[in-house]
Amino acid sequence: MTAVIELQNITKFYGAFCALNDVSCSIPAGVTGLLGPNGAGKSTLIKILLGLVRVSSGRAFVLGCELPEGKTRIRSRVGYMPEDDCYFAGLSGVEAVRYLARLSGIPSREALRRAHEILDFCDAGQERYRDVETYSTGMRQKVKFAAAMVHDPDLLILDEPTAGLDPEERDRMLTRIGALAREAGKSILISTHILPDVQATCDSVAFMAKGRIRMVESLAVLSKPAEPAVHVRLLGASERFQELAVSDGYQVESESSGTLAIRPADERLADRVWQWARDAGVAVKSLVPSRNSLEQVFLECVREGERASL
């Protein structure tokens, strides 16, 4: 699969603060989720991709054009839906979308036709004729989405596209994103915290934490159900506990975080954990069933960010 975004050793400093630290990755065509905790560097990365922020070092390519030289060309071929509540005061929905089409270089009459087409695609209805300032959050999201794709970009960058939407609208938004990728062959980068959104729409996922891209992996691999296991954290020496578990036919693996992963997680395992703890003279601090691996990777990223901020 061809890469739509190629980053080579990107570093970005804001004064002394390092927002991106030696980021290298290749984001394939298709729908990619950009996941990471707050402060991971997602917004900075998006701004770099749009040529709004200059990198301190490294090289970035978007749709084959290198930044910052090709930023005008990139912005003609990229649609951006910001997370912030931004709008043009005094314009109606259709006027705002048309205005952005004109700013992307679409001729006047075409821009109006195109704005209506896209608003139809977004189910904007007659509300498109109302002043944008009177819109609900859902309608503003629709207009922002329509504005991002009015110039028929090859790559769409969506920052929290389902934020503030009710479940029905959220579902429709995800359907639209899916349709754009499948039927129109658009590449889409979705920055979000909502894992079910990623699972519903994405082909691959890029995880960010503390200014680094930790992993870019296909969703098919990440969505594989993790082998059922129970993660146990003990207070006290765990050697005797491990011996008892192994003698009962279970596999025990020490993890980097200091927990023990015990497999297979059958229905009797929880009772047995308490029994082994009693026999070994240790206390059980936590006992957690293993998560879906996407969620697990995300949580690890979050924890990493939290640890780094301490």
Add this chain to the structure above:
Amino acid sequence: MPVFDVGYRPWSGERESAWRRVGVIATTGIRLAWKNQWLRRMLFVAWLPAIYFGIAFFAYERALEEGAGETLGRAIIMRMPEGRLTVDQVFQGGTAERRPVWAFMLMTLFRYPQGLLMVMLVGLIAPPLISRDLRTRSHLLYFSRPLGIAEYVLGKATVVGTYLFLISTLPAVCLYVLGVLLSPSLSVVGDTWDLPLRVCAASVIVVIPTTAIALALSSLTEETRYASFGWFAIWVVGWVAHSSLMIMDAERLGRFAMDIPSRWTFVSLYHTLGDLQSSIFGFQVEARRLQIATAILTGLTFVSLVVVFRRMWVLHRR
């Protein structure tokens, strides 16, 4: 829901050049400003002084060519606040004085009614131009398009420039044409052909610094009212300071303030612009005052543009 849901349709077509986008920002800004009822009223009012001066031109030309209408002309010209020509000079100079008289009347139109309207009009349309974009965060939408800061600023400046053209240049040029048409003799064209060009030059002198200052104020805040306040404060404070200093000078010399040349034009933006406009219309202005006025306006324009570009640069990266 559309009657026929055709899904997503791709678009292919020729894109317009980048500079057309300046026009797009300008026309949208002009249209948005036009929604303001006060602006429409002001544009209507802006043409009334031109009609008044049109009558003055007619009376003057009739007095000059046919010896009639002098009483009416005197009555009108006496009420003009510009003291560079006396009423007797106007009517006794004959055709040799035609050009300065026309220039005098056009400059009076420029400096007084249109000058006041210019301050009010810019105070009405310019403050929201950038500050509203900051408040609604629409700069994120602008700069994610193939649009540079220069194009954005130029588009916004064109909005102010267009309205200033409508209230100052256009009425003055129309007044000139009206004056020519109402003149009994076409020889007036030969005497005054340069005046429309001087009108355009005087307009440029007004438009560039005032637009730059207004946009700088607008870019400094998300609150339009603060930008409006700043704009009016610049003019009012300058005017009051100039008048106070002139009164103090007059008291010291024991004369009327109107009778002594001003040493303080540089404290007032209005009077600084007036010096340059007088010079453009061919009236004698002390060289030092002219240099100071040019330096002040150039400096203010430069600083204002630096402020606007710097602010947009920072926001662009936020």
